[in-house]
Amino acid sequence: xxxxxxxxxxxxxxxxxxxxxxxxxxxxxxxxxxxxxxxxxxxxxxxxxxxxxxxxxxxxxxxxxxxxxxxxxxxxxxxxxxxxxxxxxxxxxxxxxxxxxxxxxxxxxxxxxxxxxxxxxxxxxxxxxxxxxxxxxxxxxxxxxxxxxxxxxxxxxxxxxxxxx
Amino acid sequence: xxxxxxxxxxxxxxxxxxxxxxxxxxxxxxxxxxxxxxxxxxxxxxxxxxxxxxxxxxxxxxxxxxxxxxxxxxxxxxxxxxxxxxxxxxxxxxxxxxxxxxxxxxxxxxxxxxxxxxxxxxxxxxxxxxxxxxxxxxxxxxxxxxxxxxxxxxxxxxxxxxxxxxxxxxxxxxxxxxxxxxxxxxxxxxxxxxxxxxxxxxxxxxxxxxxxxxxxxxxxxxxxxxxxxxxxxxxxxxxxxxxxxxxxxxxxxxxxxxxxxxxxxxxxxxxxxxxxxxxxxxxxxxxxxxxxxxxxxxxxxxxxxxxxxxxxxxxxxxxxxxxxxxxxxxxxxxxxxxxxxxxxxxxxxxxxxxxxxxxxxxxxxxxxxxxxxxxxxxxxxxxxxxxxxxxxxxxxxxxxxxxxxxxxxxxxxxxxxxxxxxxxxxxxxxxxxxxxxxxxxxxxxxxxxxxxxxxxxxxxxxxxxxxxxxx
Numbered sequence: 148x149x150x151x152x153x154x155x156x157x158x159x160x161x162x163x164x165x166x167x168x169x170x171x172x173x174x175x176x177x178x179x180x181x182x183x184x185x186x187x188x189x190x191x192x193x194x195x196x197x198x199x200x201x202x203x204x205x206x207x208x209x210x211x212x213x214x215x216x217x218x219x220x221x222x223x224x225x226x227x228x229x230x231x232x233x234x235x236x237x238x239x240x241x242x243x244x245x246x247x248x249x250x251x252x253x254x255x256x257x258x259x260x261x262x263x264x265x266x267x268x269x270x271x272x273x274x275x276x277x278x279x280x281x282x283x284x285x286x287x288x289x290x291x292x293x294x295x296x297x298x299x300x301x302x303x304x305x306x307x308x309x310x311x312x
Numbered sequence: 313x314x315x316x317x318x319x320x321x322x323x324x325x326x327x328x329x330x331x332x333x334x335x336x337x338x339x340x341x342x343x344x345x346x347x348x349x350x351x352x353x354x355x356x357x358x359x360x361x362x363x364x365x366x367x368x369x370x371x372x373x374x375x376x377x378x379x380x381x382x383x384x385x386x387x388x389x390x391x392x393x394x395x396x397x398x399x400x401x402x403x404x405x406x407x408x409x410x411x412x413x414x415x416x417x418x419x420x421x422x423x424x425x426x427x428x429x430x431x432x433x434x435x436x437x438x439x440x441x442x443x444x445x446x447x448x449x450x451x452x453x454x455x456x457x458x459x460x461x462x463x464x465x466x467x468x469x470x471x472x473x474x475x476x477x478x479x480x481x482x483x484x485x486x487x488x489x490x491x492x493x494x495x496x497x498x499x500x501x502x503x504x505x506x507x508x509x510x511x512x513x514x515x516x517x518x519x520x521x522x523x524x525x526x527x528x529x530x531x532x533x534x535x536x537x538x539x540x541x542x543x544x545x546x547x548x549x550x551x552x553x554x555x556x557x558x559x560x561x562x563x564x565x566x567x568x569x570x571x572x573x574x575x576x577x578x579x580x581x582x583x584x585x586x587x588x589x590x591x592x593x594x595x596x597x598x599x600x601x602x603x604x605x606x607x608x609x610x611x612x613x614x615x616x617x618x619x620x621x622x623x624x625x626x627x628x629x630x631x632x633x634x635x636x637x638x639x640x641x642x643x644x645x646x647x648x649x650x651x652x653x654x655x656x657x658x659x660x661x662x663x664x665x666x667x668x669x670x671x672x673x674x675x676x677x678x679x680x681x682x683x684x685x686x687x688x689x690x691x692x693x694x695x696x697x698x699x700x701x702x703x704x705x706x707x708x709x710x711x712x713x714x715x716x717x718x719x720x721x722x723x724x725x726x727x728x729x730x731x732x733x734x735x736x737x738x739x740x741x742x743x744x745x746x747x748x749x750x751x752x753x754x755x756x757x758x759x760x761x762x763x764x765x766x767x768x769x770x771x772x773x774x775x776x777x778x779x780x781x782x783x
Contacts, residue, residue: 149428150425150428150444150448152426154444191448191450191596193448193449193450193596195450195453197484198485198486210695214695221664223668225428229444230443230444231443231444232444235444270486272486
């Protein structure tokens with residue numbers, strides 16, 4: 148693991164993903180959105196996310212996480228002995244508060260919504276941070292999130308200080 | 313379809329790869345900004361000139377080269393995409409500005425946070441808990457975005473802040489609308505790659521990066537759903553592009569001597585930064601402040617050269633030794649190299665055995681000779697595949713990938729199909745057959761101290777000769 152992969156590994160473990168499962172796309176999606184939200188909270192790992200059909204995503208991150216998982220399989224964990232600083236731990240505390248429960252598809256769907264809404268607002272891809280406008284963009288990408296779900300995501304992101312009031 | 317007359321040419325510049333490049337007034341104004349001129353002083357290939365003495369070409373030349381290719385793609389006879397005048401100009405400007413955020417020595421300084429210092433890596437070497445400070449240097453793409461949207465000279469040259477945002481969205485691929493346009497800047501079929509392979513091959517004098525540029529450009533099409541790909545007749549040219557990239561990585565980008573200097577410099581910068589010396593930005597926010605300020609113009613290769621020069625006399629012998637090795641062009645000595653071409657299911661990955669042995673045995677080796685652990689540089693190349701997709705996904709699994717993960721793959725229009733398929737999915741392509749293999753190099757270097765009474769590299773090489781084997 149290089150330095151960035153060590154941070155990524157520590158962040159994933161802190162967010163309840165210590166085993167780094169990557170077998171299905173839904174598992175990889177959960178990893179992607181979790182790291183996206185951690186960065187949004189201020190734990191910058193240097194990943195520059197792009198916009199895709201399923202919201203912010205970065206193939207390079209998937210490669211990094213495969214490397215991490217591959218190394219863990221050998222029983223060699225380079226992140227052992229490392230810990231995140233207080234600021235990062237505090238930021239991740241806020242992300243932990245919005246990590247959804249439920250089965251894998253439900254968690255993937257909710258994380259996709261949270262990350263997508265954050266990206267659209269934060270990257271100024273919508274003129275106003277309003278549920279109707281965000282929902283319209285998501286609908287263009289075939290997403291069937293209801294206006295209540297989008298409004299709820301905006302509210303959650305603000306409550307956890309990932310978006311300004 | 314846009315049928316308006318082409319913009320008048322304000323200037324013609326001559327490029328060693330593409331010949332005449334016709335520039336519009338707007339392009340000239342962007343090029344003439346101090347923010348863009350900075351790229352004249354950043355070498356495209358980091359410290360590769362220590363290995364290939366002519367590899368001194370710059371990000372400036374490369375950026376103009378990518379603009380030249382974009383102009384070819386947008387030329388009326390080649391245009392397969394319906395674009396407005398504004399979209400066309402945005403694409404040209406995004407091509408021109410896509411690398412404006414590069415750090416000194418390109419990727420070298422950008423990756424300071426990825427450095428693995430031996431005393432952090434080796435078992436039992438750290439006596440206190442090691443803490444990661446999660447505010448690394450931003451990527452050059454993020455820095456480029458900041459420069460384009462915050463530096464006044466560029467905003468003025470582009471015409472407005474809104475346009476600056478649009479351009480930044482294009483090259484950083486954060487634009488929600490018109491995603492396909494930005495793929496021309498960055499994807500497997502990107503114009504950036506076309507230029508850097510050709511230019512780096514020319515600069516280094518190696519033949520591997522030669523690609524059939526015009527044939528590929530002539531074959532680019534967009535599907536009804538908006539996917540970019542090449543026609544089937546260009547399949548060999550697309551395969552060759554991927555092999556060219558593979559061989560350029562093997563021979564140039566991961567060259568053992570270049571890697572030695574770059575790793576030494578990266579470790580030097582990391583140590584200097586951690587020690588808070590010589591004014592190096594302490595973290596990501598400090599870099600962001602720098603590139604938004606008037607000091608941006610000084611953030612060039614010379615910025616690092618100056619630090620290296622000052623560090624030669626540093627009180628820390630490891631810092632002084634690294635700086636001296638770079639300044640005097642005395643490459644760190646390669647003690648052991650493990651080259652791995654690994655199939656997906658080979659366990660354990662052979663490089664891991666070498667790393668584990670370094671972790672367990674390097675401390676004793678250093679102690680037995682009275683060395684500082686920092687004199688040993690352990691590094692590895694990024695996993696290299698023929699085709700860009702998350703490594704350890706098989707070619708067959710790649711056929712099931714969702715768009716997010718399939719995106720970087722080159723697409724090919726097979727037969728009369730209106731929609732293209734990924735190149736790994738073309739039954740008669742060699743790429744699918746070879747795409748399950750990952751190449752990676754693991755290397756251990758040693759940096760001698762000045763005037764030290766040290767064993768010869770051969771003695772150290774004997775000591776680590778069997779470190780690729782399990783006990």
